[in-house]
Amino acid sequence: SPITPHHGEHHDRYITFEYDHGGWNNARIGMECLIVVAHATGRTIVIPPQQHLYLLGRTHKDKGDEKAHDEMGFEDFFDVAL
DSSP states (O other): OOSOGGGGGOOOOEEEOOOOSSOHHHHHHHHHHHHHHHHHHTOEEEOOOOEEOTTOOSOBOOTTOSSOBSEEOGGGTSOOOO
């Protein structure tokens, strides 16, 4: 790339994801598309930390949590080990 000529020196390639500020279905569709692009281009997905997601409940509990919270992340919806 003429903008970043040092890219040829790196072998690791990443693609980032940010949750949509719309409803859950928008975030899900965006993530599904990103998984396809990451696979097709051989990139590793970098996901954001847990955060409040629009229109989802405020009584979420992860394993080991003592109290409920309104922050959720990728692993709460997709069956993967992160």
